[in-house]
Amino acid sequence: MKLRKLVVTASLAAIGLSAALTAPATFAAEEQFFPVLAYRTGAYAPNGTPWANGYVDYLKLTNARGGVNGVKLIWEECETGYATDRGVECYERLKGKHGGATVVQPLSTGITFALTEKAPVDKIPVITAGYGRSESQDGSVFGWNFPLVGTYWMGADVLVQHIAKKEGGFDKLKGKKIALVYHDSPYGKEPIALLQERAKMHGFELSLLPVAHPGVEQKATWLQIRQHKPDYVFLWGWGVMNSTSLKEAQATGYPREKMYGIWWAGAEPDVKDVGDGAKGYNALAMQHGAEPGSKVVKEILEKLHAKGQGTGPKEEVGQVLYMRGLISAMLAVEGMRAAQERFGKGKRITGEQMRWGLEHLNLDQKALDNLGLAGVMRPVQTSCLDHMGSAWARVHTWDGKKWNFTSDWYQGDEKVLRPMVISAAGKYAEEKKIVRRTAEDCKK
């Protein structure tokens, strides 16, 4: 009986303590609320956690810098577990809190698909930096989606460009074999349309090898790779699927130098457990890679972690996924800043104003330098019709201990991407009876 009482008391105390430790809950006029949809538990926690830590640390840093024209940021985290149903539940729970959410970043293509229907109704922009639906780049149809700085079609296009360059030109791709090993989910399926288009253009053979969630069983997949002997393997995995792919590649003797991952398959959690077995493996870096020497990282260490106010372990600051979370938060904060410039400095903004800000992002080199992001990323500019904005990627390669950049900068080929985006967005508009926004609409 005593034991039961003890357990009940401890549980209540833990609940009370966790409530007290969550982000500030009081709403004041000069505060702006950022819901944080994250996953720190479950199969994808090793990858979701550093992203969330980078995201929250940047919000903290913004406050430490004095807020956005004096407006302080407040946030509340909700655990999605990378599950679409839980993600939607988190969104519904948080969207009205603390004066209302004005932006959401779900870190899941599945959740993004679900929220795409809700965002126009709630007037809350959905930022999907480096993920989500590729056709949502078309801002005239997807008015509330912002796949900022990179889409999967752009990523797949860059990978094809890179191997074409290695082979000596696009004409050399004829007859080559490329296998796509992908997470069997909306995320993993995203690049297929682009790769099929490129395969038609250049005459390479594309084989599609889906891997079921969470991706721990891939023996049959890699036996097929051993049988077909593709010239290159593109890896579109997430979480444990990535390291498992690398281990299976090692176990079947497939050269890691011939493997190229998307930017969600190119971080420390994907390779550190594989160690030397991942040596030579390549992945895309969506603008940034691991940036431990950057100014923003030094500032976070000094202003937050040195004072015991950082989120997560100090050693993680500057790693690839931490930086991805940090940049995702930065894009939202800069959208807010741009909106304030137009609608009133030092004031809370609405979801519609945030959308205006995100459609008028103009992060030139000077702005990036001021934010401590010199050398981390290239300038970004968006517009009402282009919700992805300027998108750049590089290839980085694991040397057994760290990631090193091994290519020049690439951009997606607009001649290939644009018609696909317009066509897919047009189909969506027709299906959902959406009237395209005009230049006049964009001024509002």
Next chain:
Amino acid sequence: MAFFLETLLGGLMSGMLYSLVALGFVLIFKASGVFNFAQGAMVLFAALAMARFSEWIPAWLGMDNLFMANVLAFAVSVAIMFVVAWLIERLALRYLVNQEGATLLMATLGIAYVLDGFGQTIFGSDIYKIDVGMPKEPVMMLESVFEGGILINKEDFIAALIAALLVISLSVFFQKTATGRALRAVAADHQAAQSIGIPLGRIWVIVWCVAGITALVAGIIWGSKLGVQFSLTTIALRALPVVILGGLTSVPGAIIGGLIIGVGEKLSEVYLGPYVGGGIEIWFAYMLALVFLLFRPQGLFGEKIIDRV
């Protein structure tokens, strides 16, 4: 032909690894009549303990001998699994004596959630490494017979041998020891076993301890192969069709079931997958198990239940 053999061998070795987890289900069901839904969580918990202590112990003691670090971490992990077994009996099972099977199943579901959460809280939710010196590079065999030879994964081969050894030990334990017979008596009827003086509480602790050690061995092998992280719990889901097929009460059934499921899912993925879009191996295993259920509801080696009216 060489490719078919490779797939077959790969399936057999995967099957042995599924059997390792399936054994945990069988052990507890055989000895207590409880379908332990927490087996996957136990595998994760044990593997997390092993991975973290093999990292912490050398740091605490200032040693750099990997073998000794692993031995000490294994000993600590065994002790932890014993404590977990004792706590499960003490806090949950002893209040559920003579309850319906469904009640016990739900209790193990709760235990799974507690172990998942508690394990990650104290040991962390990152990916951790277990390095027990398993070879990672493949070997080629029969190169003179088949062009390019047949690829064998040494790590899977060693893991399969360990699994086989564990099965033999457990079979001897159940068949030849007094405790083993007591465990089987408890499984047959709680009240009858109690009436002849078998201490139910102690027996349950013993069986959960044995299942804990099995989970630890499975966790070390799977953890060494995949890295120790939350997804290890899903391995239990791969073992479910194995116990359905092999029968919940048979140790050899867990092995044969594992081999059939392992081979079935690999062959189906390689030869049927391309026609239906791929990614079929998980549901194919369940489908295979369901087909078996139609003909042998008790599984291949399970005990046929006859109720006299």
